[in-house]
Amino acid sequence: MDFTAFRDAFPALKRLHRGETLVFMDGPGGTQVPTPVIKAISNYYERSNANLHGAFITSQESDQVIDEARQKMATFLNAEGPANISIGQNMTTLNYALAHAMGRWFQPGDEIVITQLDHEANRSPWLSLRKKGIIVKEVALQKNGYLDYGDLARKMNHRTRLVAMGYSSNILGTVNNVAVAREQAYRVGAWLLLDAVHYAPHYPIDVQAIDCDFLLCSAYKFYGPHLGFLYAKSGCLDQLPTDCLRTAPQAAPGKIETGTLNHAAIAGVSAAVDFLAAQSEADDYRSQLVRTMQQISQHERALLEQLHAGLSEVKGLSLLGPQMVDNRRSPTLALRMTGHSPQKIAEHLAQHNICAWNGHFYALRASEVMGWNASGGVVRLGLSAYSNVEDVNRVIEVFQLLAKA
Numbered sequence: 001m002d003f004t005a006f007r008d009a010f011p012a013l014k015r016l017h018r019g020e021t022l023v024f025m026d027g028p029g030g031t032q033v034p035t036p037v038i039k040a041i042s043n044y045y046e047r048s049n050a051n052l053h054g055a056f057i058t059s060q061e062s063d064q065v066i067d068e069a070r071q072k073m074a075t076f077l078n079a080e081g082p083a084n085i086s087i088g089q090n091m092t093t094l095n096y097a098l099a100h101a102m103g104r105w106f107q108p109g110d111e112i113v114i115t116q117l118d119h120e121a122n123r124s125p126w127l128s129l130r131k132k133g134i135i136v137k138e139v140a141l142q143k144n145g146y147l148d149y150g151d152l153a154r155k156m157n158h159r160t161r162l163v164a165m166g167y168s169s170n171i172l173g174t175v176n177n178v179a180v181a182r183e184q185a186y187r188v189g190a191w192l193l194l195d196a197v198h199y200a201p202h203y204p205i206d207v208q209a210i211d212c213d214f215l216l217c218s219a220y221k222f223y224g225p226h227l228g229f230l231y232a233k234s235g236c237l238d239q240l241p242t243d244c245l246r247t248a249p250q251a252a253p254g255k256i257e258t259g260t261l262n263h264a265a266i267a268g269v270s271a272a273v274d275f276l277a278a279q280s281e282a283d284d285y286r287s288q289l290v291r292t293m294q295q296i297s298q299h300e301r302a303l304l305e306q307l308h309a310g311l312s313e314v315k316g317l318s319l320l321g322p323q324m325v326d327n328r329r330s331p332t333l334a335l336r337m338t339g340h341s342p343q344k345i346a347e348h349l350a351q352h353n354i355c356a357w358n359g360h361f362y363a364l365r366a367s368e369v370m371g372w373n374a375s376g377g378v379v380r381l382g383l384s385a386y387s388n389v390e391d392v393n394r395v396i397e398v399f400q401l402l403a404k405a
Helices: 002-010 035-047 057-077 093-106 124-132 149-154 179-185 265-277 286-310 344-353 364-369 389-404
Strands: 084-090 112-115 135-137 160-168 191-195 214-218 228-232 317-320 330-335 357-359 378-382
Touching: 035 057, 035 265, 057 084, 057 265, 057 286, 084 093, 084 330, 093 124, 093 135, 093 191, 112 124, 112 344, 135 149, 149 179, 179 191, 191 389, 228 357, 265 286, 286 317, 286 330, 286 389, 330 389, 344 357, 344 378
Parallel strands: 112 135, 112 160, 160 191, 191 214
Antiparallel strands: 084 228, 214 228, 317 330, 330 378, 357 378
């Protein structure tokens, strides 16, 4: 995979600010977008802008845009087919829709297991069901940045109906052991739902191999526009009493999609998946995507090792979360620095044209448990496929300057 050519496809990477290019370390909050995605969105508005299911050409083209996106996302996730892929405004909206539906289906006294490590988008929807008498338990987060899987086992019983877990942490980079979660869930007959928003940009996903019941991800984290996607195992979504107009489809995937979808953005998602597939040569589309994602994970891992090693030498800087010996650690670093608040560090980085977030990043419970939230959370550096050695060196140099200040 030619990562130089990959970078060249992103107009934002050529932007100059105060005479210098920007270094994008903000990928966990949303990646930049390549030219083919921008063109696909523009092309839809130029040629095919219409609502669905009409007899005329632009409506038929819009139908095709939706169908193609479902198929390409199904291939991206290795779902059974396009009927397993629902589209929404974002992951949070889709997850709330699922929670509302499950809240009608579950009974008082039924139990849901969530974790202390998760983004609030995979906590708040389930916590809201306590108002219906549903018991919500949370798996403990350990100080090393890993979940306590013994605690998970202890919190499972015959009343457990759902385990909702992140695939990878958006604050610490921890990749959770979803195989253990699947085993524990199916042992008691519960569903497994995975938030793969932070995992999908970095690794191949195979929902059939994972054998999860639901998985959610967001296209704007893997070089596409702001949309969310829900995978539901065949038959699962059809069981749920979703919010749905009587004029809308009453079966998956449409029964959880309320109102008119963002057709232009959906065209951009297809272009984003095509863009990823085109980075590799293989016998079929799915194999191209898997190979690309494997190469991306290797590329990002090498940069992460360089970044981690360089920052480890910076005086007063603490790197948080799982250690580098874990090869399934996503390329995201959380850090704190003695004598400097996360806000001030982020401002210092911004003065040097490095884009990085500070705070809790909606992983609020994790930040609370770790004792960071009261003092501003952490600074987060996130590598993406378009990151390169020069970006990493600039970040290390700027932190060295801060340490000397």
